[in-house]
Amino acid sequence: MNIKDIVNRDIVNLTNCESEPIHIPGSIQPHGFLLGIRKGGSRIEFCSANSAEYIAYTPEQILGKQIREVFPEEQAAAFAVYAQKGFIDSAQPFVFELNGTPFNTTVHESGGNVIMELEPFPDGTLQLPNLYNQTRNFVSIMEKSSGLLDLCQEIADATRSITGYDRVMIYRFDHEYNGEVIAESKREDLVSFANQKYPHTDIPVQARELYIRNPLRMIADISYTPVPLLTIDDSADKGNHSLDLSLSVLRSVSPIHIEYLKNMGVGATLTISLLQNQKLWGLIACHHYSPKILPHYTRLSALLQGHFLTSQIAVREVAEEYNIGEEVDKALVEALTSLHETENFMEVSHQLPSLLKLANASGAAIFYDGVLYTNGDVPAEQDLLQLFRFLADAYPNKSFETDHLSEFYPEAKKLSKYAAGVVYHSMVSGENDGILWLRKEKVETINWAGNPDKAVLPNEDGVRLSPRKSFELWMEVVKNKSLPWRRSELNAASSFSYALQKHINYRVIRTQEDKNRALNDELKLANRELANLNWISTHDLKEPLRKIQIFASKVLDREDPDLSVQVKDSVERMRFAAEKMQMLIEDILSYSKAGSMEKVFELTDLNELLRHVLSELQDTVEEKGASVHWDTLPSLDIIPFQVHQLFVNLISNATKFVKPGVPPQINITTRIIDGTEVPNEKATPGQPYHVIAFRDNGIGFEKEYEHRIFDIFQRLHPAHKYPGTGIGLAICKKIMENHKGFIDATSVPGEGSVFSIYFPAE
Incomplete structure (x- = not known):
């Protein structure tokens, strides 16, 4: 059987320092040993090279064997049951015992493997902590500490008392992950690190990620010799045999970090993560100036101190923010009051x-x-x-x-x-x-522990990296x-x-309202003056015109022989001009009324309204020989007298502008369309409209006049041929505006016209 190690031998240099694979070192610290099995199995696939120092079995004797072949069968069976539970509770490690030595065995999954880390009891006992006293002590600390910094100092003191380390620091990160020592408990003879800052390069990104994943990290002896991890060299297996030791207790440490600690003169460390919202808020960093192995349950007691502090960080920060916020809110209320008053x-x-x-x-x-x-x-x-x-x-x-x-x-x-x-x-x-x-x-004067610009330097060989060697106070003025x-x-x-x-x-x-109010007053005055003009137009002007017409008629009726033909023609022209002016005044009055009279809407049957219109225009229709056909029209909420006038104007135009010798034909159709089909940009998309079209066979007009014909006084034909004032269609447009509707016209010269009116449907 061939055995190989899986040690990561990559050298950290200037190009790869930010990606150093510290989670797969392929080696462990020597204060315990490691075994690895496939998940769901019990065959030992990985073994640390120091197994014989603890259980008298070499890796060659262990690799490829079942757990029951290494440990007593009843323990192997009990471990199988423990493993099936998923080793959720790391606070209760499994205990193997071999040759009279018990081993705390912490277990976790790593990829498809199950990692077993076995540490002998230092003194043969479990050394269970007194959680009641520890919790009671924390509650007492919490009650007497006034702020977060006071609480951190108390936690530092209590953690040092529990663990026995020479120095315990509470280390807080800023937004750039530079760290500052905000609390410290130490031996009296040691130089204080309180309030010193450490650059973010001291704890690189990948190390911070591991602190988040694994909240407790112990280095028992800075001067340890890494123990390689071994596995069977199976030439047929081309897979990657590296082990992710992110959650490992025994994981070996980056050489740069070891050198860093040696430069500080430290012999052993314990680090506890302080997390807030899944981010690294800070650390409890414990230093000892000689090797120190902390028993498993004492480590958990120290971790509990970290949980205690973590539970209070947000509360204390919020409380401090609240106190400031109260003063800020008070000032805000005063400023807003002044603003409004x-x-x-x-x-x-x-x-x-x-x-x-x-x-x-x-x-x-x-x-x-x-x-x-x-x-x-x-x-x-x-x-x-x-x-x-x-x-x-x-x-x-x-x-x-x-x-x-x-x-x-x-x-x-x-x-x-x-x-x-x-x-x-x-x-x-x-x-x-x-x-x-x-x-x-x-x-601000920042006390750096050494020059932050020289935190990591090239080694003497110019390739490898080394941490700074000096931690003397280096002051920076910001x-x-x-x-x-x-x-x-x-x-x-x-x-x-x-x-x-x-x-x-x-x-x-x-200010704009004041301007509008002044303009409104001016508009009211102008309206009153306009009303006076309307009164003059409809009353004061009508009377002189009526007299002109009467006297002109009398002159013509007498047929006085003394009057020349030229005089009679002039009088006739005068009478005709007076009649035209009277018609113009009446149309102007109608246009004015269309926009100013009270708008009372009533639900009206347009079929009935159309019959009244045709009855009113019966003489004209019969005289012209016109025929009118219409679809069944809807009942709409309208201003009846205005729509009556609208229909009168449209039908009158259809009987007026006719081709010689051709009887007028008027077809009235109706349908419902969407606002997107209305040929007016002001129409509302999605709003249905009733469109009523008046189609005639008259003389028509050019396309360029489709919009101009609705302007007031706009005429397309000479008055002597087609009498009128040019106001009728302007009145129609005004009436449709009063109904929030529209009117348009299309025409082909010599073929006729179509006037369409659009009423919004309910």
């Missing part, structure tokens, strides 16, 4: 402390309608106007916030004294209009940044900006 808010905005407090800003500025209004400490006016122009161009109709303005706007470096950080909301009222909250520069904006402050700024925009819109609307 002040007629010209812009003029008094510079006097409102609440405008700054609602975002905890050091300055604020509003640019509106070409005028700049400021509050608090702000840059010079020209610099502010330039900043508003930049923000309006870069973020049109948007909001923007940053605590490092110079990253986006290089000119901001000279403004950092006033505006290192900003919150901006654009306003749609005008060009460059917006509101801006400003924060002063907060110069400028041009403000304190970060909190969510409650951003929300308050957004709420006020929205209210301000509404306030401005309201003022614009009210």
